[in-house]
Amino acid sequence: xxxxxxxxxxxxxxxxxxxxxxxxxxxxxxxxxxxxxxxxxxxxxxxxxxxxxxxxxxxxxxxxxxxxxxxxxxxxxxxxxxxxxxxxxxxxxxxxxxxxxxxxxxxxxxxxxxxxxxx
Numbered sequence: 001x002x003x004x005x006x007x008x009x010x011x012x013x014x015x016x017x018x019x020x021x022x023x024x025x026x027x028x029x030x031x032x033x034x035x036x037x038x039x040x041x042x043x044x045x046x047x048x049x050x051x052x053x054x055x056x057x058x059x060x061x062x063x064x065x066x067x068x069x070x071x072x073x074x075x076x077x078x079x080x081x082x083x084x085x086x087x088x089x090x091x092x093x094x095x096x097x098x099x100x101x102x103x104x105x106x107x108x109x110x111x112x113x114x115x116x117x118x119x
Contacts, residue, residue, distance in 0.1 A: 001026050001027055001108075002024060002025070002026045002027035002032070002095055002107070002108040003024070003025050003026050003108075004022055004023070004024050004093045004094070004095060004108055004109060004110035005022065005023050005093075005110055005111065006020060006021065006022050006091065006092065006093045006110040006111065006112060006113040007020070007021050007022075007023075007113060008020040008021050008113060009091060009113030009114045009115045010114075010115070010116070011116045011117075011118065012083055012115075012116070012117055012118070013117070013118050014083060014084055014085060014117055014118065014119050015082060015083065016083050016117075017079070017080060017081045017082075017083065018080045018083065018115060019077060019078070019079050019080070020036070020077065020078040020080065020091055020093075020113060020115070021075055021076075021077055022034070022036075022075060022076045022077070022078075022093030022110055023073075023074060023075050024074045024075065024076070024095065025074065027095070027108075029069075029071055029074040030071045032052075032095040032096060032097075032108075033050055033051065033052040033095070033096055033097060033098045033099075033100055034050065034051055034052075034067075034069055034076040034093070034094070034095055035047065035048070035049065035050040035051075035093070035094045035095075035096065035100070035106060036048040036049050036050075036067060036076075036078045036091055036092070036093060036094070037091070037092045037094055037103055037106075038087075038089035038090065038091045038092065038115075039089055039090050039092070039112075040088060040089040040090075043089075045092070045103050046058065047101060047102070047103070048061055048065065048078070048091070049061065049065055049067040049078060050067065050100070050101070051067045051068065051069050051076065052098045053098075055067050060086070061080075061087075064080065064081050064082045064083075065078060065079065065080050065081070066078070066079040066081075067079075076093060078091070080115070083115075083117045084117060085117045085118070085119045086117075087115060087117050088115060088116050088117050089114075089115060090112040090113065090114050090115075091112060091113050091114075091115050092109055092110055092111075092112045093109070093110040094106035094108060094109050094110070095107060095108040096108070
């Protein structure tokens with residue numbers, strides 16, 4: 001029912017910034033917690049950030065990334081600053097209940113967008 005489409009990934013040097021966007025359709029956007037996950041080659045998909053009425057971040061990004069949402073545009077964003085090579089991964093947008101945290105608890109997923117940080 002809900003479709004999510006990510007954009008904004010790319011190649012950036014360490015210390016640089018990127019802003020990811022996730023456009024949603026087919027559901028009541030404001031009713032969902034919106035999250036970002038990432039998956040690096042050979043690693044498990046990991047939680048990055050979530051926003052409902054508040055925000056929460058994975059420890060390694062909490063001082064560098066900012067998640068936000070524009071309900072009028074049905075879009076969630078991830079502003080990524082001070083990027084490091086360890087941030088390199090495919091970043092996925094997800095929608096789920098307000099209590100969701102683990103990837104299996106999210107109901108809808110985007111196709112992913114590649115972020116590559118060079119040293």
